Amino acid sequence: MRRVRYESTGGPLFLEEAPVPEPGPGELLVRCAAVGVTLPVVRKVTEAAEPIALGGEIAGEVVAAGEGVTRFRVGERVTGLCFGHGYADFAVLHEAIASPIPDGASAVDAVALVRGGLVAYGVLETARAAPGESVLVTAAASGVGHLAVQLARVRGAGRVVGAVSDPGKAEFVRSLGADDCIQYGDDSWGDPVDCVLDAVGGDLLTPALAALAPHGRLVAYSSGGGTVRAYDLLVGAKTVTGFQMALIARGRPDLYERWRRELWRLFAEGTVKPAVHAEFALEDAAKAHEVIERRANLGKVVLRP
Structure with missing residues (x-):
């Protein structure tokens, strides 16, 4: 699979070939259809002392599930926050912070709305x-x-x-x-x-x-x-x-779920409409980061593996 990486603080982003990860206990392997670009990740690339895995909001289809997964099945669409390599064709997502994507909503809608x-x-x-x-x-x-x-x-x-x-x-x-x-x-x-x-x-x-x-x-x-x-x-x-x-997701899953349902309800009504500033191919991740660094975005910036 392809994933985006960099080798030094502030260094250029580049595509590399990497093995498809294996989901561990309680984890989902997701084929990424959309990845949200966030300011905290952009800041870490330019400021962190050591290179980090480019994680963030992902949305796509479950293609494998680790031991103990009970809430999702292969073929279902999910979104959530990936703490490992998320700028990739496939990424691992913890079941506890995964949310289903309802019918009628796209993967881009999900990464622009949910997190x-x-x-x-x-x-x-x-x-x-x-x-x-x-x-x-x-x-x-x-x-x-x-x-x-x-x-x-x-x-x-x-x-x-x-x-x-x-x-x-x-x-x-x-x-x-x-x-x-x-x-x-x-x-x-x-x-x-x-x-x-x-x-x-x-x-x-x-x-x-x-x-x-x-x-x-x-x-x-x-x-x-x-x-x-x-x-x-x-x-x-x-x-x-x-x-x-993250404290709400880990400590108050009931609250997290209630807020999530309310967001999708408002989305279905057309009351809340996530705006997408631009969509970039995975190989153009550096251009997506540039938009965030310049504070030029009007709404969400999304990568499309």
Whole structure:
């Protein structure tokens, strides 16, 4: 089979021939039809001290199952997060974090909707965003952010604001249902909001926290780091909470499954529509990474093995 690899930090991505992996106990072997490209993986390629396996969201057909697998059979279509080599013709997926793809949805729909949608849904749940409250979403045009904007509107937010790095993304963000779209460098982010969903981190945490109204809640789910001053929390009785999807998947499988079913229901209704910025062939993985590095994407970037 073909898979994408690199040999040194920041080094070029290239295709190589590799043996088809064997699924271990509790694992599925999936013939990949679509692979989602994520910012955390792109960052690891450029920043990690040692080369990593290029994993991520995959979707495709189960072609083999390891010992003890009970939920899926060969021939069924699944999606989930691959922690090994996912930029490949075949990849291994743990049964516990695999989800079925319903009829009427494509593999591309699945990688654009499920993982990013679960994060967006979970972040809104963590923020306790109540109907009528205002929500600000950073990285609002990203694979997760564009779904968070839609979900905030579906869940009854009184005002939804998108924050982006490039003014050229504003029209796209408004088309998702945002009432307004601001840029990170703006002097003012407008009227204070009840909730901020932050996917950027770093230096952006300070203005994001300042955008909160008194008693506001910021949920951080970025891999970009950053520091919050305790004084900035005390002044307005604000809170910051971290969110990680893997903890929900491992520790609350019931919740994970409920959110997943709700996402597919909203998709079937046409209420939430995942946007795909571009699809790339496996051999063009470097071009897909470049789109993410430039923050040029409007929605999801997908590889098609």
